[in-house]
Amino acid sequence: MPEIRKHPVTREWVIIAAERAKRPSDFGTHDVSPVKAVKDINCPFCPDNESMIPPPVEVLNNQQSEWQIKAIPNKFPALVLDGDINRKDVGIYDTMNGIGAHEIIIETPDHSKSIPKMNDSEMINVIEMYCKRYNELKKDKRFKNIQIFKNYGKIAGASLAHPHSQIIATPFNPPEEWADIRGIKDYLSYRKKCPFCDVVEHERKANVRIVLENESFIATTPYASRFPFEIWIIPKKHSPVFARINDKEINDFALILRGVIGKLSSCLSDPPFNYAIHTAPSNDEDAYNFHWHLEIIPRLTITAGFELGTGVYINIVAPEKAASFLKESSESGATVVPA
Amino acid sequence: MPEIRKHPVTREWVIIAAERAKRPSDFGTHDVSPVKAVKDINCPFCPDNESMIPPPVEVLNNQQSEWQIKAIPNKFPALVLDGDINRKDVGIYDTMNGIGAHEIIIETPDHSKSIPKMNDSEMINVIEMYCKRYNELKKDKRFKNIQIFKNYGKIAGASLAHPHSQIIATPFNPPEEWADIRGIKDYLSYRKKCPFCDVVEHERKANVRIVLENESFIATTPYASRFPFEIWIIPKKHSPVFARINDKEINDFALILRGVIGKLSSCLSDPPFNYAIHTAPSNDEDAYNFHWHLEIIPRLTITAGFELGTGVYINIVAPEKAASFLKESSESGATVVPA
DSSP, rough: OOOOEOOOTTOEEEOOOOOOOOOGGGGGGOOOOOOOOOOOTTTTSSSTTTGGGGGOOEEEEESSSOEEEEEEESOOSSSSSSOOOOOOEEEEEEEEEEBOOEEEEEEETTTTGGGGGOOHHHHHHHHHHHHHHHHHTTTTTTOOOOOOEEESSSSGOOOOOOEEEEEEHHHHHHHHHHHHHHHHHHHHHHHOOOOHHHHHHHHHOOOSSSEESSEEEEEOOTTTTTSOOOOOEEEOOOOGGGOOOHHHHHHHHHHHHHHHHHHHHHHHTTTOOOOOOOOOTTSSSSSSSOOOOEEEEEEOOOOHHHHHHSSSSSESSHHHOOOHHHHOTTTOOOOOOOO | EEEEOOOTTTTEEEEEOOGOOOOGGGGOOSSSSOOOOOOOOOOOTTTTOOOGSSSEEHHHHTTOOOOOEEEEEEEEOSSBBBSSSOOEEEEEEEEOBBOEEEEEOOSSSOOOOOGOOHHHHHHHHHHHHHHHHHHHHOTTTTSSSSEEEEESGGGOOOOSSSOEHHHESSOOOOOOHHHHHHHHHHHOOOOOOHHHHHHHHHHHHHHHEEEEEEEEEEOOOOOOHHHSEEEEEEEEOOOOOOGGOOOOHHHHHHHHHHHHHHHHHHTTTOOOOOEEOOOOOSSTSSSSSSOOOEEEEESOOOOOOOHHSSSSSEEOOOOHHHHHHHHOTTTTOOOOOOO
């Protein structure tokens, strides 16, 4: 029989219809064609093609002063930096100017270096750059949220193959942030605890959905997973703001993120995915008892009319099953058939 | 400059980034390959293949006692009818059995008859069948919401080409319904009016987003459209429950729905789409001052990490522009290049 499970934070119900169950191989191969060439002469993010993109706002060079990682303004931004917000009424409606920031983080000069192929220091560079750009953008008091995210593969919305992430700062708080904030507040009021802290404690005890764990983080398939093979990385220490992580935590976060992406890649033949860092509102970081975390959504199934109409997800892989397949998979990203 | 607009009901912000603007032809052609054969021997929904599917729960026959339209239980249901809900705690989590109903409405025996090709009485049959199944399912007091929806085209989640819709009854209220309920309640408290009634009045006056209109309904691209060419069909009369529409309204709803889908099809080369009817909770229809309506979402762009992480949509076509393209397009569904 299918099961209906409640998200412990947002209190939204998810349908786990595992009668339609799948093994990882049932999801087939994907359109993320493995990139082999370290350089593509047509790629705007590759070295020597800097004229195709805006100048960087932040660069990390190596000793030979070649760039290792950099942040650039998006050439086609969804929101723009210059101007006033100018919020106003239009009849019964509300509008404001599309003020915000939209940056690209080019994670490596190597066109082919997806996350599982990065060495420790390359992966740490990515996390450090996320922190730097967050801290820089939060100085702009017009912004209320700074969203760090990654699209991998065409189906997941990546228009360029070169490894990159994105940051969008908005002058409003998004609904997913409000859902977390409301959920944390209500949970605190009736259980006297943070729900994410409770999840960390419960999942470590239950040990049926944990995919990876280190000193600072757990990676777990959530109890009410909306998507097959959805994974959350949650810090064990309650902390509202991602960008406050210390050096040890940066190291641990880099390694668990790379490990989990590697496992996804080897388990599911390099699937397209999105990930997004959920962190407290940037203009009022300590107001809501937030517990930052990262959510990874592999793009294996299609969101259809029921999901769009209701906001309810039907997930055809039980998270315990997904965790067990992922646990057996290699962190290297190399495809191996799970036992 | 991009613009940020607020949804008048849910109060969620949408980014209209029309600098990335598109003409309908920029969205290209789609994988909804035009079906020409009126019958497919492998299609479980075609006549003579009844052995491949469960027996119908409702059929409309013509005078020759051949079926015109029928409802069947989904052979692979997301939720099942038999059993108790049995809600319980599992540690810190909540779960219940996957009880519900999941039906398919086979709209016509003709494999090739998509909505724009239906004659008046065929289209009216579809709407009447929606009402009948809603009224039957709402007798089951375990259900709180009855979601009627349609997936058209593979990208929109339709696994079979034969014209069909779906109904899923759930033992809980979905988040999109709560969002409407909360929005209506708050709007009522500060404007003393239903927001949907206000939208109907405002849109008719503004006349820049109306796509079609008849005595009972308007079809409009919403002010804060989340998706390119998103369209809402809203009844002019405030009414919480879709299935209470009278014969005149059924006629008007059938014609405006067919007209709008025809316009989408001719404007955008037969794009994949989803639609969903938003109606009051089935177990307490009059409790929330609901205003039922239908939302159509063409699947022209990819929802990526920003949307999944934040719940905020970036829409690259201004709804005024979409409405103007749709207004120029034929209701017949035949592809014509807009002037």
